[in-house]
Amino acid sequence: MSHAGTTGARRISFWLALLIAVVVPVVFAATSPLLAWRDPVYIVAGFAGVVAMVLLLFQPLLAAGQLPGVSGPRGRRVHRWVGGALVLAVVIHVGGLWVTSPPDVIDALLFASPTPFSAWGVIAMWAVFASALLAGLRRRLRPRHWRRAHTLLAAVIVVGSVVHAMLIEGTMETVSKTALCALVVVATVMAITKLRVWVKRAP
Amino acid sequence: MTKALTTRRTFLAATGALVATGATGLILPARAQGVAPTQSMRGGANNYLPGAPIVERIGGGGFWMTGTVRRAGDGAPLSGQRIQIWAHTTEGNERDPWSHGATLTNANGEFRLEMPQIVPTFGQPHGHLAYDDDEFRTVFLRPVMSSASDTSLSADFVLESA
Numbered sequence: 001m002s003h004a005g006t007t008g009a010r011r012i013s014f015w016l017a018l019l020i021a022v023v024v025p026v027v028f029a030a031t032s033p034l035l036a037w038r039d040p041v042y043i044v045a046g047f048a049g050v051v052a053m054v055l056l057l058f059q060p061l062l063a064a065g066q067l068p069g070v071s072g073p074r075g076r077r078v079h080r081w082v083g084g085a086l087v088l089a090v091v092i093h094v095g096g097l098w099v100t101s102p103p104d105v106i107d108a109l110l111f112a113s114p115t116p117f118s119a120w121g122v123i124a125m126w127a128v129f130a131s132a133l134l135a136g137l138r139r140r141l142r143p144r145h146w147r148r149a150h151t152l153l154a155a156v157i158v159v160g161s162v163v164h165a166m167l168i169e170g171t172m173e174t175v176s177k178t179a180l181c182a183l184v185v186v187a188t189v190m191a192i193t194k195l196r197v198w199v200k201r202a203p
Numbered sequence: 204m205t206k207a208l209t210t211r212r213t214f215l216a217a218t219g220a221l222v223a224t225g226a227t228g229l230i231l232p233a234r235a236q237g238v239a240p241t242q243s244m245r246g247g248a249n250n251y252l253p254g255a256p257i258v259e260r261i262g263g264g265g266f267w268m269t270g271t272v273r274r275a276g277d278g279a280p281l282s283g284q285r286i287q288i289w290a291h292t293t294e295g296n297e298r299d300p301w302s303h304g305a306t307l308t309n310a311n312g313e314f315r316l317e318m319p320q321i322v323p324t325f326g327q328p329h330g331h332l333a334y335d336d337d338e339f340r341t342v343f344l345r346p347v348m349s350s351a352s353d354t355s356l357s358a359d360f361v362l363e364s365a
Contacts, residue, residue: 014325037322039295101297103249114245114345115326151365167350168326 011068014080018061022054024181028173035171043098046171052089053165055082057156057184060191063154080135085133091126117167124160144200149195158188222346223294225245238278240340249271250297251333255287260317263296267355268330268348269315272308275363285362287333291324297331302333323351332358 029050035043062079063071065071070078100107108118131153138146162181165172214286248305268288272281289303296302328348335341340364346358 035321037291037296038324039296101250101325104246107246107249113247114247117326169323169328170208170326 014068018057018067020056021183024051025172025176026050026054028176029171032171032173033103039100041096042100048089048092048096048167050172053087053094053180053184055086055163056161057090057180057187058075058082059086060155060158060184060187064191064194066187066190066194067109083135084130086128090128094125115167117164120160121164121166124157124164127156127160131157137140147195147197151195154188158184207237216250217223221362227244237276238273238301238314238361240275241342241344241359241361243341244344245291247288247309247331247334248333249331249345250289251287251331251335251343252289252303255303255305257306258294258304259359261288262292262301262319264317264319265354266292266318266320267315268318268332269313270336270358270359270360272312272314272325272362275361278361280310281362282310282312284312284314284339284362285336286314286316287335288318288330290318290321290330292321294319298325299341320354321348321356328365329355330356330358332360334360334362338365339363 020023029047038046059079060084061067062070062075062082065075067075094105104113104118108115108122109112109121111119113119131150134146134149134153141149162185165177165181214224231331233354255259268290272284272286273279274281285305285307287303287305289297291297292302294301304316306317321330329345330348332346333342334345335343342360342362344358344360346356348356
């Protein structure tokens with residue numbers, strides 16, 4: 001087999017594996033028995049959370065240029081768009097939950113909820129918003145400061161979201177949820193390692 | 204001469220011992236009043252609709268909410284107390300009026316009300332209960348089911364005078 005053939009096969013198997021890792025938890029969540037007892041707004045809100053977790057898997061892969069065919073400047077451009085989609089997903093998630101049960105969301109936002117997972121989710125939410133804001137101000141920041149701040153926020157988002165999701169008994173099926181969360185963590189650690197964010201670079 | 208010597212090791216050992224005994228419940232606050240009143244739980248009052256009617260059962264039933272109501276201090280059972288119950292069930296969410304109902308305690312201070320199966324909502328399968336009348340201080344509870352497949356849930360009230 002030629003070198004190009006091997007690369008092509010590797011590329012296809014990578015995308016295929018990624019597709020499975022993403023589609024399986026989404027399909028399980030979309031067919032959860034819990035949906036039968038939920039209003040459409042609540043279903044959309046929950047699903048926005050699942051979508052956000054899926055987007056979170058793509059972010060470190062895009063940032064580190066590890067998605068075959070979407071690396072370099074193209075990868076970073078897609079990373080920005082996915083970041084915007086992530087903000088939107090979080091807004092739909094929290095907004096839909098607010099409509100479904102306002103007192104529960106107010107408790108969560110005020111860190112007065114009886115459920116510990118909501119605090120992790122709220123922390124991740126603020127980190128997502130802060131990350132988007134920082135991205136908007138990126139050109140005014142020193143590259144090193146921007147990189148470190150964004151990486152720190154990304155780590156907070158990932159840890160917060162993963163703990164949030166794992167503590168919830170919801171529409172996501174446990175095994176596929178755990179696998180997706182594990183992949184998000186692995187991809188994030190790999191991206192931070194590869195990009196060597198903490199290394200001082202020449203300007 | 205005795206020298207008070209607090210090394211890091213003794214400090215850690217003492218702190219550790221204190222935490223361990225505290226965690227196992229060996230250290231209890233002084234309770235001159237006997238049975239302590241139940242405190243409202245966080246989020247207990249969420250989606251509360253005051254004045255739920257006393258019903259034979261909520262909806263089609265199939266799930267049991269049970270519990271006891273006692274008086275703070277002497278722990279005497281309180282009969283005829285109205286307990287309001289609501290939850291996200293197979294028949295409606297917490298904000299639906301038909302998800303709410305009330306029942307009265309019997310002579311032993313016990314209550315049990317049949318209701319539809321509780322399903323997980325906002326991350327946990329849980330129910331809500333309220334004592335909200337004039338005689339005693341209002342208490343809101345929010346017990347969590349250990350498993351979503353449980354078909355009963357219980358909560359106990361110890362009420363203090365209003």
